[in-house]
Amino acid sequence: MTDYDVLLVGGGHNGLVCAAYLARAGKKVLVLEANEPLGGAAASREFAPGYTVSSCAHWLTHLSPVVSKDLDLERHGLQLAARDLDSIGLAPDGQHVTVTGNTVQGAGLSPEDMQAYTEFHRKTIKFSKLLAKAFAVRPPKLVESNFTDRVNLLKLGLGMKMLGREDMSDLLRLALINMYDVMEENFDNETLKALLSFDGVLGAHMGPRSPNTVFGYLYRRVGDVHGYNGPAVVKGGMGALGTAVADAARAAGVEIRTGSPVEKINLQDSRAVGVTLVGGEVIAAPLVVSNADPVTTFEKLVGYRNIETGMVRRVSQIRMRSGVAKLHLALDGLPQFKGLDNTQLGQRLVIAPSMDYIERAFNSAKYGESSALPALDISIASVHDSSLAPAGKHVMSVIVQFAPYDLREGWESHKEQFTQRVIDTISAYAPGFSSQVVASELLTPVDLEREFHMKGGHWHHGEISLDQVMMMRPFPGATQYGTAVDGLYLCGAGSHPGGGVMGLAGRNAAQEIIKRGAQA
Amino acid sequence: MSNTHREQSDVMMLESPFHSRVKAANELNEWDCWAGYTTPTKYFDVELEYFAVRSTTGVFDLSPMNKYSITGPDAQAYLDRVMTRNISKINVDRVGYSVWCDDAGQVMDDGTIFRLAENEYRLCAYARAMDWLSWCAMGFDVNIEDVSDQVAALAVQGPTSCSCLKAMGLEGIENLKPFGIAHFDFDGEDLMVSRTGFTGDLGYELWITPHKAEAMWDALFSAGESYMIKPIGSLALELTRIETGFLQAGVDFVPAQDAVRLGRSRSPFELGLGWLVDMNKPVFNGKQALLREQREGSxxxxxxxxxxxxxxxxxxxxxxxxxxxxxxxxxxxxxxxxxxxxxxxxxxxxxxxxxxxxxxxxxxxxxxxxxxxxxxxxxxxxxxxxxxxxxxxxxxx
Structure with a gap:
């Protein structure tokens, strides 16, 4: 006998969302989280006395409104300090480009480019709406599909057809190619092209010329479909979202144990029967749901030797080496960027002045080096939320690309130099910036892996690319949250639809588990 | 890897370590290709070669067989995951026959597993298997090496085979049990003998380092002369294995990794090899699919x-x-x-x-x-x- 119906390994936001839905369906759920804070990559940390940042994801761009409403996250404390922010592509000459929803402005922009952007936005949102529909349900299986799968496939096909002949053929063409070509085809302004193409490679081990980057861009735009007309900032940092989801889960009846790392998932006759915690405590349950990424789940928790080789082969081949670092800076005042006034400092600032700049930054990562001139996504959340820094001070959070997971020289000896390089890069746009930095913290992919238990430090738990999405995510044979190990489910970003603080992987997994009922 | 016998040759086909002797004995000069090696189909007459195996002793050069050394602390656990049968039941100095499957429960190959020491096995296989064996090694502390070129082998099969080996000086060989392994000294090198074969008759297989291959052939044929020892080619072997009910990979089933068309591969149950499948093992490649097949039928x-x-x-x-x-x-x-x-x-x-x-x-x-x-x-x-x-x-x- 066992006290729980479901053990949830990992209290990341998807795990908590999954747990909450399961508890609402009457299951007795225990969440086991290795860290103290809950929410996984939706986390905040005080990296220097008085200075707090979102330690992994720093913009809220994707959170599913359905999840938010179902779990009543606002009642559980989720507040946005700002939303629908602009994305500003910084140009060295101060001729910045500002994207606000479906419009773009900037001194150097031609009317044609402005119009082209609005049209480009219309079309991409149309495509992303289609994706958003597919994201809200389990991915169909291609072989052995049942009625539900066929209906979902049919809907997807019908949705594509409904785009109209021109847009449909455009989607089929665009989805497979790269941002560089699409940008060249649509726009003249280099800063605009770079700003948009950076969205296509954000978080990925890809440059603008890599295939799949248009898909990456459409993936970002699903956030718009979810109601985010630009990035949002969570009050208290992203960790507050983690806390809200945890509170919602508790309110639904979920039991949560933090500081309880799982050592392994126990199997009996190839069926998951519970877990063993680090320290030896054994907890039994008929169902185990892993919020960990698929590689961590099968390599570390289940053990490759306990599953069949074909599956090991698939798991081990998932591409999930991150090229992204996070830099946190404590500032003794607001920085002064050339060509930006203070009201613009709370927007999303992007340093990626040209597509070639990003591509060159990526080239380094390909060869195990960090970028000489990294591309940056900057958030100064303290502009919107004074609780994050002491009065008059500010915190800056920077997504830095590219910083390869497997840096050839190793990260320990390189961290200081790389931190300085990022600060210098920003200084070129904000004179005197480096003297404002009073404390810093660099989280390399290796640190992110250790901190958040994400293999390869990959914030999506596996690259978002056409070979690893939908019915291929995380790998064929485990696409509908269930796995070849009976009683073991996946509910993290490694599963469909993927990462970003969205919550749909957790929700879809819960729905699948509930649907399978006793058969699960 | 030793390639000495390969380097001696500038022809396209590889030559077995026994090639000089095989060639001299091959009166009909009829050759085929086996795993890249030139191999005799018949030496003088298929029926007479066949009757050598059944009435006296036939010798078949099986050096082209693929051989893999599997060593390390996890060797047994590793093989238990790869193979359908229970490997722990194969004791040291014993040989076991097994098949192995992919995740779909389809037979990739069959072969013999020689347990040479506590954590040391040798797998003899029909097909090249290094790629699959390496994939299977993820998560195991095990070392896998292709030793195909490092071991020369002769099958010595037939009623007088034991007498031949005794005459060759292998003291006590008559006491070797079926599927047993014994070691002898041959000219300062280890000569491993297993009581195994592909003919269904009394018979042995001799395994030795390639540079002693020719000397061993000479010693064997000279000792076996009065026991009517004869070399046999692949066609005579084919007759014997059909007579005794042995499947041939690539003939009686398509190795799953080679099957291009859906549904052309076979499970162990579909090959009459269900007795090699141990469902009591917690995990092995193909188990899930084979359980399903047991429920749903072959x-x-x-x-x-x-x-x-x-x-x-x-x-x-x-x-x-x-x-x-x-x-x-x-x-x-x-x-x-x-x-x-x-x-x-x-x-x-x-x-x-x-x-x-x-x-x-x-x-x-x-x-x-x-x-x-x-x-x-x-x-x-x-x-x-x-x-x-x-x-x-x-x-x-």
Missing amino acids: RYRFVILDVDGNKPAHNSFIYQGKGKVGTVTSAAWCPTAKSNVAFAQIEMPYGEVGDDLVAEIYYERELHWTRVMAPCKVIESAVFNPPRRRQTPAPAY
Whole structure:
């Protein structure tokens, strides 16, 4: 006998969302989280006395409104300090480009480019709406599909057809190619092209010329479909979202144990029967749901030797080496960027002045080096939320690309130099910036892996690319949250639809588990 | 890896370490290709070579066989995950036969596993397997090495084989049990002998370092002269293995990794090898799929047919009444058992032991083709299985 119906390994936001839905369906759920804070990559940390940042994801761009409403996250404390922010592509000459929803402005922009952007936005949102529909349900299986799968496939096909002949053929063409070509085809302004193409490679081990980057861009735009007309900032940092989801889960009846790392998932006759915690405590349950990424789940928790080789082969081949670092800076005042006034400092600032700049930054990562001139996504959340820094001070959070997971020289000896390089890069746009930095913290992919238990430090738990999405995510044979190990489910970003603080992987997994009922 | 015998040759085909001796003995100069090696189909006469195995001793060069060394603390656990059978039941100095499957429960190959020491195994396989064996090693502390070129091997098979080896100086060889392994000194090198073979007769396989191969051949043939020792080619071996009911990978089934068309591979159950599958093991490749097959039923059944008449049922369709229910994969007139044997894959649920079926046989005499519809019966086991194959001490003929 066992006290729980479901053990949830990992209290990341998807795990908590999954747990909450399961508890609402009457299951007795225990969440086991290795860290103290809950929410996984939706986390905040005080990296220097008085200075707090979102330690992994720093913009809220994707959170599913359905999840938010179902779990009543606002009642559980989720507040946005700002939303629908602009994305500003910084140009060295101060001729910045500002994207606000479906419009773009900037001194150097031609009317044609402005119009082209609005049209480009219309079309991409149309495509992303289609994706958003597919994201809200389990991915169909291609072989052995049942009625539900066929209906979902049919809907997807019908949705594509409904785009109209021109847009449909455009989607089929665009989805497979790269941002560089699409940008060249649509726009003249280099800063605009770079700003948009950076969205296509954000978080990925890809440059603008890599295939799949248009898909990456459409993936970002699903956030718009979810109601985010630009990035949002969570009050208290992203960790507050983690806390809200945890509170919602508790309110639904979920039991949560933090500081309880799982050592392994126990199997009996190839069926998951519970877990063993680090320290030896054994907890039994008929169902185990892993919020960990698929590689961590099968390599570390289940053990490759306990599953069949074909599956090991698939798991081990998932591409999930991150090229992204996070830099946190404590500032003794607001920085002064050339060509930006203070009201613009709370927007999303992007340093990626040209597509070639990003591509060159990526080239380094390909060869195990960090970028000489990294591309940056900057958030100064303290502009919107004074609780994050002491009065008059500010915190800056920077997504830095590219910083390869497997840096050839190793990260320990390189961290200081790389931190300085990022600060210098920003200084070129904000004179005197480096003297404002009073404390810093660099989280390399290796640190992110250790901190958040994400293999390869990959914030999506596996690259978002056409070979690893939908019915291929995380790998064929485990696409509908269930796995070849009976009683073991996946509910993290490694599963469909993927990462970003969205919550749909957790929700879809819960729905699948509930649907399978006793058969699960 | 030792490539000495390869370097001696500038021809396209590889040569076995015994090549100089094989070539000298090959009166008909008829060759085939086996795993990239030039290999004799027959030396002087297929029937006489066959009768050497059944009446005296036949020697077959099996050096081209793929051999993999599997060592390390996890060697047994590793093999237990790869193989369908329980590896822990194979003791040191014993040999086990097994098949291995992919995740779909389809047979990739069959082979013999030699346990050389506590954590040391050697796998002999029909197909190249390094790629798959390496994939299987993830998560195990195990070292896998292709030692195909490092071991020369001869099969010494037939009633007088034990006498031949004794005459060669292998003291006490008669006490070696079937599937046992013994070691002897040969000219300062280790000569490993296993009581194994592909003929279903009393017989042994000799394993030695390649640079002693020719010397061993000479010693064996000189010691065996009075026991009527003869070299045999692949065609005679083929007759013996059909007579004794052994499957041949690539002939009686398509290795799963080679099958291009959906549904052309076979599970162990469909090959009559269910006895090699140990469902009590917590995990092995193919287990999930094989459990499903046990629940849902197999598609095919492997049968041995006793066919009327003396025309081998090569490539025949098999009928039950008017319906076509299967095809023949191997067929031969078996001289010692004096029966016309065929292996066939029959669609379920047909082909139970005792069932009467019909083989559609085509044969040609001087450009004249004849078709016979030969009645045949599904028999329970192979037609040749002499007591001497199992007796220990081995009988001295």
